[in-house]
Amino acid sequence: MVNWPIKLAVLLACLIPPSLAVGESLPQRRIELAYDVYLGGFLAGSVDLTTEQTDARYLITTTSRSHGLLDFLIELRRRNESQGLFIDHQVRPSRYVTKGVWAGEARSVEIDYGAGGALRFTARPSAADDDREAVPPPHLRGTIDPLSALYQAILRSDKGAGCMGRSKIFDGRRRYDFEFEAIEGEQTHGPFYSGPARICRMRQIPIAGFSKRTWLPRLTRPEWTDIWLAKLHDNLPPVPVRLQADAGLGAMVAHLVAVGGRKQPPGSAALSGPVARPE
Numbered sequence: 001m002v003n004w005p006i007k008l009a010v011l012l013a014c015l016i017p018p019s020l021a022v023g024e025s026l027p028q029r030r031i032e033l034a035y036d037v038y039l040g041g042f043l044a045g046s047v048d049l050t051t052e053q054t055d056a057r058y059l060i061t062t063t064s065r066s067h068g069l070l071d072f073l074i075e076l077r078r079r080n081e082s083q084g085l086f087i088d089h090q091v092r093p094s095r096y097v098t099k100g101v102w103a104g105e106a107r108s109v110e111i112d113y114g115a116g117g118a119l120r121f122t123a124r125p126s127a128a129d130d131d132r133e134a135v136p137p138p139h140l141r142g143t144i145d146p147l148s149a150l151y152q153a154i155l156r157s158d159k160g161a162g163c164m165g166r167s168k169i170f171d172g173r174r175r176y177d178f179e180f181e182a183i184e185g186e187q188t189h190g191p192f193y194s195g196p197a198r199i200c201r202m203r204q205i206p207i208a209g210f211s212k213r214t215w216l217p218r219l220t221r222p223e224w225t226d227i228w229l230a231k232l233h234d235n236l237p238p239v240p241v242r243l244q245a246d247a248g249l250g251a252m253v254a255h256l257v258a259v260g261g262r263k264q265p266p267g268s269a270a271l272s273g274p275v276a277r278p279e
Contacts, residue, residue, distance in 0.1 A: 002228040034262035036269060040250030044070040046266035047254070058091070059083045060147050066265055077101045082147035084113075086143045093125065098172065109172030111116040120259050123172045127209065135175045135209040135214045143170035147176050150202075161218075163200035172198035174209040178202055190255040193271040197228040222246055232259065 006028070028153040030052045037045035047064040061083070078100030084093035096111040111121040111189040121142060144152075149167035163182035185198035202225045222245030229238040244253040257269035 008210065015067065024053070030262045032259070033256060034258040035243075035254045036257050036266050037252065037253050037254045039070060043067045043267040044252070048262055053212075056086045057083070074103050075101065080147065082145050084148055091144070093148040094166065095146050096147065096172070111170070111172055113143060113144075117135070119143070120138045120171070121172050122168075125157070129175070130173070130211065132209055135170065135173075138160070139175045139208055140170055143168045145169070146171050146178070163198075175207045176210075177205040177207065179205055185228075186228065188242050189239045192256045192258065193230055193232060195230060197230040197241060198227060198238070200227045201225070201229065215216055 014036040021203055030050065033049045035047040035049070036043060045064060045066045047062055049060070049062045052059040060083075061079065062267045064076065064078050064080075065071070066074055070076075078098060080096075082093055082096045084091055086092075093111075093113050095113070097109065099106075101107070105125070107124065109121065111119055111125045113119050123130075138242065144167065146169050149169050152167060158240045163180050166181050167178045179202070181201045181203070183199045183201050185196065187195065188197045188249075203223065204225075208258045225243055225245040227240050228244075229240040232239045232241070239256070241256045245252050255269075257264070263269075
């Protein structure tokens with residue numbers, strides 16, 4: 001659950017046309033998606049995501065929180081935001097911010113990107129106070145935030161390169177790589193969408209800055225996350241409708257439950273039957 005809000009948010013990249021470059025003009029666009037996250041079959045979290053596009057600029061935001069037993073154990077509240085530009089069909093982040101509460105502790109990160117791949121960042125608490133080693137400065141240059149990284153992966157896919165590639169990530173605390181691999185697509189079933197989908201497998205490769213603490217003994221970092229992408233409407237590119245990973249305590253699954261804003265309280269959408277190709 002810890003990193004899933006970010007993974008869901010960045011996948012909204014597929015909602016913004018990949019052909020947009022600086023100087024091209026498109027009308028402003030706002031899209032809202034809502035997801036429920038289950039751990040071992042029980043509601044564990046919810047994520048609400050918004051993308052906004054104005055000409056060559058993009059803004060992706062996500063608001064997430066834990067529910068049920070997981071909320072009692074970790075009490076997660078978080079808001080993430082990434083903004084940047086399209087330059088020559090490439091994403092160039094300008095600012096990344098995450099703020100929230102974890103187990104009663106306020107936590108925040110701010111990253112500002114300069115020219116030539118340089119960046120400035122502030123993390124609270126600091127690495128020393130957070131019982132983790134600071135990421136060595138040589139590892140920071142040329143990295144991008146996780147939202148923009150997954151965004152770029154979708155761009156590569158839409159340009160015909162498929163779900164492949166590797167990106168250098170720094171999220172203000174940890175340095176890791178995202179590695180992407182296309183696997184054979186199949187049908188998916190969910191509370192909002194059931195039908196054909198293609199699958200992109202994402203692996204997180206740790207490099208530096210990871211915590212020494214064990215938050216929950218049996219809750220492990222997934223070795224991979226599978227993302228089902230499906231076309232919901234002729235006017236939209238494929239969007240993430242399901243995510244799944246093995247988190248140690250059981251399968252962690254995130255389902256798309258609403259487009260255009262959340263319509264029901266978290267967990268209640270599972271009581272409704274799925275619809276195919278919503279119009």
